[in-house]
Amino acid sequence: MTIKVNRSVEVVVPPREPHFVGDGFRVHNFMPSAYRLDMERMDPFIVMDYNSKHYFEPSDHQRGVGVHPHRGFETVTIAYKGRIAHHDSSGGGGIIGEGDVQWMTAGAGILHKEYHEESFSKKGGIFQMVQLWVNLPAASRMTQPTYQGIKKSEMPALPLPGGGTARLIAGSFMGAIGPANTHSPMHVLNLELNADEEVALSLPSDYNTALLIIEGSLVINGTVKAAVDHFVLMDNDGESFAIKANENAVVLVLSGKPLKEPIVAHGPFVMNTREQIIQAYQDFNASKFGVLK
Numbered sequence: 001m002t003i004k005v006n007r008s009v010e011v012v013v014p015p016r017e018p019h020f021v022g023d024g025f026r027v028h029n030f031m032p033s034a035y036r037l038d039m040e041r042m043d044p045f046i047v048m049d050y051n052s053k054h055y056f057e058p059s060d061h062q063r064g065v066g067v068h069p070h071r072g073f074e075t076v077t078i079a080y081k082g083r084i085a086h087h088d089s090s091g092g093g094g095i096i097g098e099g100d101v102q103w104m105t106a107g108a109g110i111l112h113k114e115y116h117e118e119s120f121s122k123k124g125g126i127f128q129m130v131q132l133w134v135n136l137p138a139a140s141r142m143t144q145p146t147y148q149g150i151k152k153s154e155m156p157a158l159p160l161p162g163g164g165t166a167r168l169i170a171g172s173f174m175g176a177i178g179p180a181n182t183h184s185p186m187h188v189l190n191l192e193l194n195a196d197e198e199v200a201l202s203l204p205s206d207y208n209t210a211l212l213i214i215e216g217s218l219v220i221n222g223t224v225k226a227a228v229d230h231f232v233l234m235d236n237d238g239e240s241f242a243i244k245a246n247e248n249a250v251v252l253v254l255s256g257k258p259l260k261e262p263i264v265a266h267g268p269f270v271m272n273t274r275e276q277i278i279q280a281y282q283d284f285n286a287s288k289f290g291v292l293k
Helices: 118-123 274-285
Strands: 009-013 019-021 025-031 045-056 064-070 073-081 084-088 093-096 101-105 110-116 125-135 146-150 157-159 165-170 186-193 198-202 208-215 218-220 224-226 231-234 240-245 249-256 264-266 269-271
Touching: 009 224, 025 125, 045 208, 073 084, 084 101, 084 146, 093 101, 093 146, 101 110, 110 118, 118 125, 125 208, 125 249, 186 240, 208 218, 264 274, 269 274
Parallel strands: none
Antiparallel strands: 009 231, 019 025, 025 045, 045 125, 064 110, 073 101, 073 125, 084 093, 084 110, 101 146, 157 165, 165 186, 186 249, 198 240, 208 231, 208 249, 218 224, 218 240, 264 269
């Protein structure tokens, strides 16, 4: 199969040493980090924590992250192995299993907590997930908080020419539209590829685009190798590129139109100015983000 390509790989980033967020998420942080991956480089995707496969022992204690605030962006949690529960002060919440997604818009301010689902905690098992922070445009930063619990069954499952499947979370692909509501243009999908399957992708050259190798290993554009748990940052020098799976593979594809607005981040808040960050802390301390126990 010959695929014409004009978009190159900027860098392949290996996973950093993992650290725990709370006691339930053992993550490699890809964004922001070294390798040119500051918050602006992959905007509107400004943070990525990746919990590669990790076995958690059975426990009566539900591991996770306790109540904490956010303002000015969205958190997107994609489950690959295990089950995750979520509750927030807007009344949103639910449980997602393998292949499902939680998409929470913090907007004007929210308290939330996330943790291993009770039955998964008691049984134990392999846990694997991605959490993204998705930037909000200035006009939407103070929007009403919302929660989207998206089941795998709600995502279009698009057959690929080589026998694999594309599962679309947000945006569009192969004429289909993903179920997630977004505040700026983006495409988020998982590719499930068979060994030796090759797929051509064409995404706007001005969209910041990257791949995360969830399972297996790839060759991009016929020459660039990327192993499991590696992050592939694509250059913005073209639209089309090709990926070939060396073995059965799962690949998270992120492509989004950058907002090109000032980003000021501090702790759990992402805004456009330092003054807005100060106001966020004042509002949080004044209990304006609601109540969650």
